[in-house]
Amino acid sequence: MGQLLVVEGVCKRYGAEEVLCGVSFSLEKGETKVIIGPSGTGKSTLLRCINRLTEPDRGRVWLEGMEVTAPHANINKIRSQIGFVFQDFNLFTHLTALDNVRLGLLKVKKMGRKEATERAQAELARVGLAGKADAYPAQLSGGQQQRVSIARALAMDPKLILFDEPTSALDPELIGEVLGVMVKLAHEGMTMLVVTHEMGFARSVADEIVFMERGVIVEQGPPEKLFRAPAHPRTAEFLRKISELYGEAA
Amino acid sequence: MGLDWAWLPQLAHGLKITMELTAACMAMGAALGIVLALLRVYARGPFLPLFWLASAYVQFFRGTPLLVQLMIIHFGLPSVGIRFTPFLSGLIAMGLNTAAYQAEYFRGAIQAVKAGQMLAARSLGMTRVAAIRHVVLPQALRLALPPWSNELIYMLKYSTIVYMIGVMDLMGVARTIAARNFRFLELFSLAAVIYLGIVLLLTFALRWVERRIRVPGLGSAGRG
Numbered sequence: 001m002g003q004l005l006v007v008e009g010v011c012k013r014y015g016a017e018e019v020l021c022g023v024s025f026s027l028e029k030g031e032t033k034v035i036i037g038p039s040g041t042g043k044s045t046l047l048r049c050i051n052r053l054t055e056p057d058r059g060r061v062w063l064e065g066m067e068v069t070a071p072h073a074n075i076n077k078i079r080s081q082i083g084f085v086f087q088d089f090n091l092f093t094h095l096t097a098l099d100n101v102r103l104g105l106l107k108v109k110k111m112g113r114k115e116a117t118e119r120a121q122a123e124l125a126r127v128g129l130a131g132k133a134d135a136y137p138a139q140l141s142g143g144q145q146q147r148v149s150i151a152r153a154l155a156m157d158p159k160l161i162l163f164d165e166p167t168s169a170l171d172p173e174l175i176g177e178v179l180g181v182m183v184k185l186a187h188e189g190m191t192m193l194v195v196t197h198e199m200g201f202a203r204s205v206a207d208e209i210v211f212m213e214r215g216v217i218v219e220q221g222p223p224e225k226l227f228r229a230p231a232h233p234r235t236a237e238f239l240r241k242i243s244e245l246y247g248e249a250a
Numbered sequence: 251m252g253l254d255w256a257w258l259p260q261l262a263h264g265l266k267i268t269m270e271l272t273a274a275c276m277a278m279g280a281a282l283g284i285v286l287a288l289l290r291v292y293a294r295g296p297f298l299p300l301f302w303l304a305s306a307y308v309q310f311f312r313g314t315p316l317l318v319q320l321m322i323i324h325f326g327l328p329s330v331g332i333r334f335t336p337f338l339s340g341l342i343a344m345g346l347n348t349a350a351y352q353a354e355y356f357r358g359a360i361q362a363v364k365a366g367q368m369l370a371a372r373s374l375g376m377t378r379v380a381a382i383r384h385v386v387l388p389q390a391l392r393l394a395l396p397p398w399s400n401e402l403i404y405m406l407k408y409s410t411i412v413y414m415i416g417v418m419d420l421m422g423v424a425r426t427i428a429a430r431n432f433r434f435l436e437l438f439s440l441a442a443v444i445y446l447g448i449v450l451l452l453t454f455a456l457r458w459v460e461r462r463i464r465v466p467g468l469g470s471a472g473r474g
Binding site for chain 2: 103
């Protein structure tokens with residue numbers, strides 16, 4: 001299996017509503033895959049099923065051939081290898097930017113204090129926030145907070161990073177700085193699975209686009225194909241609506 | 251009417267007992283209260299019985315008067331062979347009682363910490379226990395400080411009931427002296443002034459602590 005991540009037949013139901021039904025796809029090392037689709041179609045739930053922040057009802061997930069969904073899988077160890085970037089950042093509010101990035105190194109990786117500090121500072125520099133190490137989340141803009149949360153994920157040396165609408169909670173003028181960091185990561189070869197409505201990013205960075213609707217994958221393919229000649233009428237309609245809304249992309 | 255300086259050493263000793271009793275019962279209440287709150291919030295699945303136990307504890311100690319609890323412990327338990335000194339009875343009754351109230355303050359504070367904080371901690375690979383210890387509790391304790399301060403002041407004043415089982419706290423000393431010389435107005439007024447002084451001191455001290463632990467950029471201590 002040359003695939004870094006394999007998702008097979010994942011289903012999730014909340015009460016009567018089937019949020020995900022039989023979602024399968026895979027991700028190669030170094031690949032950037034973007035998931036698009038209308039709100040409420042289970043994109044975020046899918047990301048959370050991958051590291052089991054949400055427990056899938058059915059289906060299996062493998063990371064580098066190791067089954068994440070196995071009953072006795074060491075889920076904490078697996079999660080430490082999968083970065084997760086949340087829509088609303090979820091930085092630890094009582095800790096400085098540096099401590100936010102350092103906490104996982106100290107408490108999960110059991111790294112020494114000096115080494116962890118150096119690593120955390122390096123990651124903050126990588127997202128352009130070397131000067132904000134001592135700032136608390138409430139003292140940072142949304143864009144800066146999201147970059148700290150990316151640094152927090154990067155510090156763990158993840159095999160892949162899951163981005164759950166990383167720019168949806170940001171003011172328009174702050175979106176660029178976060179996308180900038182993500183573009184840089186993609187070019188550096190980080191494996192990324194990104195849920196987003198930023199079609200510009202999807203077009204220019206994604207190796208492959210997945211269009212999801214009502215809990216199923218409708219269509220997937222390289223961006224040039226999906227944007228120019230979508231195979232499915234639902235994909236075409238979604239792209240048309242998005243381009244009307246944002247005046248770009250499709 | 252007039253004050254007698256000779257009362258002061260005795261009153262000072264009573265004050266010392268009052269403060270020791272209050273400090274000890276608050277510490278006991280905080281330790282037990284945090285455990286009870288954690289059980290009430292997190293004990294589910296196979297640990298559900300612990301949730302029930304913690305809930306029953308809180309309901310019982312909040313639902314019955316402290317004075318009754320004190321009487322049961324000091325005068326009731328000796329009939330089954332369990333005896334404590336008056337001070338210890340007072341400490342146990344007050345500690346067990348305040349633990350139930352503190353548990354509710356801590357529970358509210360834990361639940362006020364946004365769910366995303368736990369999710370983010372777990373996504374890094376932290377165990378639930380580590381996430382509670384390093385992420386949830388540090389935030390929750392900041393949130394709980396204002397109600398906890400009220401509880402401290404309340405317990406300081408309510409500790410006066412232990413004179414009824416013979417503890418020579420500030421109230422007990424004042425009453426004992428007054429019973430000898432019948433100068434009730436002077437002695438109880440003096441006691442009132444001393445209690446007020448201590449309460450004001452504590453209020454300022456706690457406000458200082460609240461400012462010290464405030465997270466920069468957030469409005470009040472810990473609130474987002």
